[in-house]
Amino acid sequence: MEKNIVHIVPQVEVKVIECGPLRIGGHVRIVLPNGAVLVKRRTFICRCGRSKNGIFCDGSHTL
Numbered sequence: 001m002e003k004n005i006v007h008i009v010p011q012v013e014v015k016v017i018e019c020g021p022l023r024i025g026g027h028v029r030i031v032l033p034n035g036a037v038l039v040k041r042r043t044f045i046c047r048c049g050r051s052k053n054g055i056f057c058d059g060s061h062t063l
């Protein structure tokens with residue numbers, strides 16, 4: 001068995017949704033610009049910049 005090989009089991013999955021948000025599955029800690037901390041099990045992060053819900057997707061990318 002080789003040394004220095006670390007087997008990491010991913011705890012979080014980030015799925016890139018084509019023309020949509022990033023779907024993050026797994027417990028994540030999100031630190032907002034104002035210092036507020038959110039812990040979420042699953043979330044969708046806006047990539048289009050049109051969301052009226054801060055960093056979170058509100059479906060506006062479909063408009």
Ligand code: FES
Pocket residue numbers: 019020021022045046047048049050051056057058059060061062
């Ligand atoms: S990706 Fe959905 S509102 Fe931006």
